Amino acid sequence: MSQPALDPITLSVIQAGLQQVCDEMDLSFSRAAFSPVIAEANDRSDGIYAAEDGALIAQGAGGLPVFVGTMQYSTATLIRMIAEGRTVEPQPDDIYIVNDPYLGGTHLMDVRFAKPFYRNGKIWCWLSNTGHWPDTGGAVPGGFSASATSVEQEGLRLPPVRLFKQGKLDPEIYAIITSNIRVADQRIGDVQAQAAALLVGEERLGELLDRYGDDTVAGAIAELRDRARVQMAAFIDAIEPGQYDATAYVDSDGVVDEPLAIKLSVTRQGDELVFDFSGSSAPCAGPMNSVRATTLSSVYLAMRHIFPEVPMNAGAFAPLKVTGIEGTFLDAQYPRPVSGCAAEVSQRIAEAVFAALVPALPERVTAAPAGTSGNFALGGHDPARGRDFVMYQLSGGGYGGNADHDGLANGCSTIGISKAPPVEIMEQAFPVLYRHYALHEGSGGAGKHRGGFGLDYELELRRGSARASFVMDHGRFGPQGVMGGRDGAPNKVTVWQSGQPHVPPHLSKEQDIPLGPGDRVHVRTPGGGGYGDPFTRDPKLVAEDVRLGRYSIDQAKELFGVAVTATDFTVDETATATLREN
Template sequence: MSIDPITLSVIQAGLQQVCDEMDLSFSRAAFSPVIAEANDRSDGIYSAEDGALIAQGAGGLPVFVGTMQYSTRTLIEMIAQGTVAAPKPDDIYIVNDPYLGGTHLMDVRFARPFYRKGEIFCWLSNTGHWPDTGGSVPGGFSASATAVEQEGLRLPPVRLFKEGVLDEEIYAIICSNIRVADQRIGDVKAQAAALLVGEERLNALLDRYGDETVSEAIAELRVRAATQMRSYISGMPDGIYCSTAIVDSDGVVNEPLEINLSITSEGDELTFDFGGSSPPCLGPMNSVLATT
């Protein structure tokens, strides 16, 4: 490694500070109490190559920070396939589809490409819990839902902001399918502004240390994170560890659901096996890949 440990540590802290400021901006500017007061939100920096997490804020929800890797990776893949419009500077994509890396429909993700020298350096992304995204009941939490469409509006990755300008037609479609639509613009603008704060702070960090040095630091941090995790795993005795959890019912069919998990520890690797678990259920208790 050519980057010295002190510079590496400073850049690592700088990347986290970028995310911390995005989190703070989002919470302070958001209209909805669930974001502004409960901090049901997260911001992060993600790899331009594979969507992997680069940095996160200290106060972001881990479930959002982790699953945004999946939604960012899906977005990158769909852009490469041509099924989603290619990005331009100041574009912001919106997505909440659980099957494309989301959680539940009320958790709405924004993703903004971050450019340096005309190329995408990384992605800035955040998630905020909107109070309502449509569906059969206010708030989206229907205990009797038997299809995801009953829980609200599903959005695949689509550009909500095009070169910094809100697409009023797409926003009108969203507002026509949700409750208290007049309140959402406060969250939309807060969410977009948080990503702009991230862009400004990340540009300042890169201007100070240089693109090459920061890129080298990011690569080294990813290697160290993997090495540290493997070190923790290797400290576990080899073997198979099993656990079972029971859910009384899915809310629709009055039968218990079983979640079986066996973890095989071998050297510095873990294998997770959910074999023997109940099949997908009729009620709203299923888990998508990103949240499993």
């Protein structure tokens, strides 16, 4: 006898209930974690995945969107490896750990936990989460080795193994991990927080099933998945049939100082979109390769930005087909280094999707955002506390302008909701002093709707010694403007050693830069691209930007064709008309 159709109210309540389970896991993880990058920056995600194939059922709204695809693939890989006898079958209360990029992951610092959820003696689904660990070993503190040429130089690579066996932490596995990473004594807090989040999810999901029944919830999940597929297909159907092309560039791979091209052709075929990356650059020597799971997830998250109304589950991905990545740097194979894939290459992929689809969806798609997570790692010894430290910071940048309004200033990266940890927390936890922390003035790309502004910060090492490493991007090329808008300002990194400035040869990528007391790191992140002809921007808005110090009077004249008086920041309408006519 078939299950009766669910009424809309029950379906909506179950959908919200599944979302709430994931949201509570996210909150528990952040509240209990020790590392600022998780506890403050929220560089983590939690979700529920299907027992048979690992397909995404629900993910926390506060989790990183880039993990929306990668955790699905890593869970699917774990299920397949168990079925093939390549890893041990689970028991109740087991928790697996894995960070292998080639098994559906991202970079090594994104560590995944997966727990089977049992009902009536059978696995009903999987609960999984990802947290960014500040260090997993490797050549440099923090794992962002800008000149790595193999994954072994980036850190410890873990296949799926049971870190918790029937609820108890395996001391031998844990000892292997902590023997290969820095500041190992601080990891237990993150490990226990990550495991505890899954226990919270287990309890809350059990309560939901008890309330509505296993069959009813399973039916709702199937219905929600089908509705997401239909809704995405309906949005695609509104796109004019044809082929839409774009190219985005990665500055360099950190080893060879040449750009890497992401060439994309998007074709609407019926109610599907085909994303063809044929012609993109070959696998690179340095760490800017992307693994398959991250590449696919980058396309999914870009479409999630464009069509946020579509529910977040595996059904939304079904009409999106990705081809042409084989043999390119977007499908890295062992032992290619990949530390830049999740935080940097993923955002260039999303940028290519945005650039391609602006002509098709001008009211929905923005100009390019800053598109870099600003990965900055600092590791060294703090003599005042008598211990080593590893500090990891990500930072925001400008969003692109769009058809309705200017881009957001200092927004989080395209791939997530992670935010820079508060300055006060970083200064308490590490021997650093932030000399200033402000907007990167003038960085927003000019347009009818200008791009948002990036971040401008400078920190000083107060004591001890340290090594700085950067894996960023958009140092060579600023974020793309669209519809006549100008590009945003590029990333700018300067390191001051003994009072002398040093600019990385690869502009925003370098590793192992030695720092002593008083040495400083100055970073100015990119602004977003502009949308539309800058000479059609409302002159009063330009004058207000000048008054607030966002652009200079000369920039207003050059970029927007607006003459602003220096005395009261009003528009000289006659001079402006002349500028815009010429």
